[in-house]
Amino acid sequence: MNRFTMQRRIAIALLSALSVGGVLILLDGHNPFEAYKVLFLESFLNYWGFSNTLVKASPMLLAGLAVIIPMRAGVFNIGGEGQIYIGGLFGAVFALAIPNLPGILGVPLIFIAAAAGGAFWAAIPAYLKAYRGTNEVIVTLLMNFIAIHIVSYAVAGPLLAEGAPYPYSEEVSDAYRLPILMPQSDTHAGFVFGLGMTIILYFWLRFTPSGFQLDLVGRNARAAAYAGVDQKKTIIRAMLIGGSLAGLAGAIEVIGLKYRLFHLFSDGYGYDGIVVAFLAALNPIVAPLTALFLAGLSAGAGTMQRAVGVDSSVIEVVEGLVVVFVAAALVTPRTTSISILKLLAKNLRLRRQTQRRKKEA
Amino acid sequence: MDPFLNVTGICKSFGAVRALHNVNLLASKGECIAILGENGAGKTTFASVLIGLYQPDNGEIKLGGAPVSVSSPAKAIEHGIGMIHQHFSLVGAMNAEENILIGLPSTKRGAEARARIRQLCSDFDFNVDFDIRVTEMPVGMKQRVEILKALFRDVSILILDEPTSVLAPTEIAPFLKGVRKLVANGCLVFFISHKLDEIREIADRVMVMRHGRVEGVLPVATTPMAQMSALMMGEKPTSETVGMPKAEKVRNDTSSAPDALVVSDVCLIDPGGAEILQDLTLTVKAGEILGIAGIDGNGQTELSEVITGLKRQTSGAIHLNGTEISSASIASRIADGIGFVPEDRHAEGLVLSLSVEENLAFRSIGDDRFMSGGLISRRAMHEIASDVVAAFDIRPPDPKLNASALSGGNQQKIVLAREVARARNLLVVVQPTKGLDVGATDFVQNQIRAVAQSGVGVLYISTELEHVLDISDRVAVMAFGRITGVVDPENTTLQDIGLLMTAAPEEVK
Numbered sequence: 001m002n003r004f005t006m007q008r009r010i011a012i013a014l015l016s017a018l019s020v021g022g023v024l025i026l027l028d029g030h031n032p033f034e035a036y037k038v039l040f041l042e043s044f045l046n047y048w049g050f051s052n053t054l055v056k057a058s059p060m061l062l063a064g065l066a067v068i069i070p071m072r073a074g075v076f077n078i079g080g081e082g083q084i085y086i087g088g089l090f091g092a093v094f095a096l097a098i099p100n101l102p103g104i105l106g107v108p109l110i111f112i113a114a115a116a117g118g119a120f121w122a123a124i125p126a127y128l129k130a131y132r133g134t135n136e137v138i139v140t141l142l143m144n145f146i147a148i149h150i151v152s153y154a155v156a157g158p159l160l161a162e163g164a165p166y167p168y169s170e171e172v173s174d175a176y177r178l179p180i181l182m183p184q185s186d187t188h189a190g191f192v193f194g195l196g197m198t199i200i201l202y203f204w205l206r207f208t209p210s211g212f213q214l215d216l217v218g219r220n221a222r223a224a225a226y227a228g229v230d231q232k233k234t235i236i237r238a239m240l241i242g243g244s245l246a247g248l249a250g251a252i253e254v255i256g257l258k259y260r261l262f263h264l265f266s267d268g269y270g271y272d273g274i275v276v277a278f279l280a281a282l283n284p285i286v287a288p289l290t291a292l293f294l295a296g297l298s299a300g301a302g303t304m305q306r307a308v309g310v311d312s313s314v315i316e317v318v319e320g321l322v323v324v325f326v327a328a329a330l331v332t333p334r335t336t337s338i339s340i341l342k343l344l345a346k347n348l349r350l351r352r353q354t355q356r357r358k359k360e361a
Numbered sequence: 362m363d364p365f366l367n368v369t370g371i372c373k374s375f376g377a378v379r380a381l382h383n384v385n386l387l388a389s390k391g392e393c394i395a396i397l398g399e400n401g402a403g404k405t406t407f408a409s410v411l412i413g414l415y416q417p418d419n420g421e422i423k424l425g426g427a428p429v430s431v432s433s434p435a436k437a438i439e440h441g442i443g444m445i446h447q448h449f450s451l452v453g454a455m456n457a458e459e460n461i462l463i464g465l466p467s468t469k470r471g472a473e474a475r476a477r478i479r480q481l482c483s484d485f486d487f488n489v490d491f492d493i494r495v496t497e498m499p500v501g502m503k504q505r506v507e508i509l510k511a512l513f514r515d516v517s518i519l520i521l522d523e524p525t526s527v528l529a530p531t532e533i534a535p536f537l538k539g540v541r542k543l544v545a546n547g548c549l550v551f552f553i554s555h556k557l558d559e560i561r562e563i564a565d566r567v568m569v570m571r572h573g574r575v576e577g578v579l580p581v582a583t584t585p586m587a588q589m590s591a592l593m594m595g596e597k598p599t600s601e602t603v604g605m606p607k608a609e610k611v612r613n614d615t616s617s618a619p620d621a622l623v624v625s626d627v628c629l630i631d632p633g634g635a636e637i638l639q640d641l642t643l644t645v646k647a648g649e650i651l652g653i654a655g656i657d658g659n660g661q662t663e664l665s666e667v668i669t670g671l672k673r674q675t676s677g678a679i680h681l682n683g684t685e686i687s688s689a690s691i692a693s694r695i696a697d698g699i700g701f702v703p704e705d706r707h708a709e710g711l712v713l714s715l716s717v718e719e720n721l722a723f724r725s726i727g728d729d730r731f732m733s734g735g736l737i738s739r740r741a742m743h744e745i746a747s748d749v750v751a752a753f754d755i756r757p758p759d760p761k762l763n764a765s766a767l768s769g770g771n772q773q774k775i776v777l778a779r780e781v782a783r784a785r786n787l788l789v790v791v792q793p794t795k796g797l798d799v800g801a802t803d804f805v806q807n808q809i810r811a812v813a814q815s816g817v818g819v820l821y822i823s824t825e826l827e828h829v830l831d832i833s834d835r836v837a838v839m840a841f842g843r844i845t846g847v848v849d850p851e852n853t854t855l856q857d858i859g860l861l862m863t864a865a866p867e868e869v870k
Binding site: 206207208209212213216219220222223225226227228229 | 671690708724725
């Protein structure tokens with residue numbers, strides 16, 4: 001399937017998801033057009049709502065890129081969530097250990113530490129995939145749980161802030177906090193940072209031999225080998241980049257939004273990244289749009305409930321429908337696509353689990 | 362008395378292609394019949410009809426005098442007809458017993474069944490280790506498990522498709538001994554092969570096929586190999602030369618040219634122990650087209666991969682223009698000016714989801730001509746592609762179109778154009794005319810000739826003999842991973858080539 005048909009299919013899938021969601025809103029006794037209008041206005045045209053959308057879209061965008069790059073090399077990284085956690089941990093540990101650098105030096109170093117953490121977490125499944133033939137889907141997925149628990153241990157033990165009522169670390173120093181873009185709001189520079197990454201990656205894939213060859217491996221591994229591309233190294237490279245990007249998502253959550261390392265600080269953004277990536281048809285330049293779309297859905301859901309009376313869980317259903325329809329749109333006779341369908345369906349369940357655990361905690 | 366198996370008038374067409382044409386055969390129990398033929402002669406189609414994979418368009422199969430309809434492989438087993446394919450259908454994680462009993466109702470899988478398996482094993486002297494899983498077995502043992510699986514289901518007709526091609530040399534003799542036992546026990550065995558020496562050793566009669574027809578069913582003992590080979594190649598066993606008039610054809614005198622490619626004593630042994638290439642030696646001179654003829658699956662593809670670096674030889678050396686490249690990477694061989702048109706253009710030669718211009722560039726994307734200021738120049742890529750599309754008449758003439766949108770002939774032109782541009786020192790082409798119509802074939806052949814005329818050595822590997830003979834300055838014949846002979850295409854007979862292809866060298870001289 002070429003990228004054009006892919007994009008068309010995805011557009012149809014989105015419309016289908018919104019239509020089925022509209023029918024549900026109708027069954028709930030409300031006007032779906034009114035509901036969607038409010039949702040859109042609140043998420044994108046309201047100052048506070050848009051701020052909220054941007055805050056959510058920032059980690060989603062980086063997590064989406066963390067899926068896109070490995071997938072372009074034919075490797076399915078569903079370990080974004082774990083890489084976010086380890087990236088956040090590395091970034092926070094660096095920020096807390098060396099608190100007195102000026103921001104201009106400290107923030108880039110925190111980003112480097114977080115990227116290294118995410119890359120380290122991705123290197124393990126990458127090595128197993130490239131040199132041992134182990135299925136990366138299973139390894140990355142299971143490593144998510146390990147990562148979440150490592151962070152829980154860290155913030156409940158060695159990093160626990162004094163007198164904290166909840167497992168979290170001390171605050172990072174003021175110098176390390178990302179600038180706020182929209183006054184009075186939480187909107188930090190994370191999304192702009194993600195946009196920068198998007199442009200770099202887009203140009204890298206399109207205009208450099210190494211990016212072009214990475215793409216080649218994902219499109220046709222045998223042809224790539226025939227062109228002299230080292231497949232193993234390419235897989236490792238793609239996963240290291242993916243892990244770094246997810247690690248950066250972890251860092252912006254820590255130094256952009258919460259200023260501390262929290263227990264269960266990522267709200268399933270690693271899994272949202274999978275949806276962002278496939279909605280964007282694996283094209284980095286489209287990922288900011290799809291991240292905004294997905295973030296807007298969840299940011300506007302609460303307001304929609306208050307304004308129109310539609311239960312906000314309808315939006316969760318719409319998010320689920322998006323996953324299902326997009327997955328269906330991507331199904332080709334190739335078995336890999338069928339596994340994509342299964343995985344995206346699983347993604348929903350995992351996000352629920354994370355949310356439930358957060359509530360329990 | 363009626364013969365045990367009576368096949369009359371079997372015809373089978375796929376579209377316009379006649380795969381089987383009026384095939385007749387009488388066979389009795391306790392007989393081993395070899396089926397001999399070139400690629401596409403109809404050997405496997407005939408076997409597939411017997412085991413119910415294909416339904417014949419016409420004709421009748423009688424077993425023990427009664428007409429039977431073999432509508433599926435399951436039906437075939439009911440009638441006692443089994444086949445061992447080249448690629449085994451065993452479950453790797455299971456042991457021999459589990460594989461043999463697979464799919465049977467649990468009532469038939471008890472101790473009695475197990476005892477019977479051991480009995481069969483000792484009856485036929487089969488060495489099978491029942492304690493290990495199939496993945497741990499050598500190829501020969503897997504094959505014996507497959508045969509046991511068929512025997513356990515009481516087959517009286519067993520079809521073996523090129524059974525020895527997967528075996529290591531040491532496994533072949535015990536295997537043939539096992540087959541002889543089967544025959545002695547009253548089994549009717551079909552032995553599909555193109556190895557004349559094995560046919561001579563194992564078979565009672567040989568059924569020679571060509572273009573879907575049976576050319577003859579002959580007793581092996583009294584038929585000279587030369588006659589079998591001639592029937593297979595479709596030529597009367599005389600010494601008339603191939604000698605097509607080649608007045609218009611320009612042959613290069615390359616006898617004094619330097620060696621472009623020297624392959625010396627190259628061996629390739631696959632993980633199963635089979636010798637894919639055995640002490641293979643050949644030389645291609647600059648400006649010369651060396652053709653490699655042979656029946657499919659005799660190591661030609663692997664030879665091309667060893668030369669271009671996709672596979673690493675087990676031993677032996679490869680020199681390009683006098684420099685050793687035996688362990689050079691694929692990328693460095695590309696940089697050394699080796700062009701390679703691989704056998705499978707869809708799976709290997711092209712990336713179908715990329716555009717024509719990207720396909721023309723992807724094997725040498727880091728080249729100066731595609732780069733500007735350290736970055737890929739999409740404009741240069743487009744301009745180069747536009748020129749190539751015009752020069753090679755690639756249709757539709759739009760370099761931005763996905764390669765998947767083009768016809769097979771035009772796709773082949775993309776691969777060829779790219780590799781011809783690459784080939785400064787050597788061009789390796791495998792099956793370049795596969796699936797192409799006459800016009801596209803001519804075009805491809807002319808391009809390859811032009812490359813040779815510019816002083817590049819060409820290794821032309823194909824199973825389409827007439828194309829090889831037509832284009833080559835010299836023809837090396839390959840069989841079982843060896844070069845069995847090198848001939849001058851203008852002074853040789855198809856019969857000689859046929860004998861070389863089936864590796865019966867003692868009768869060639």
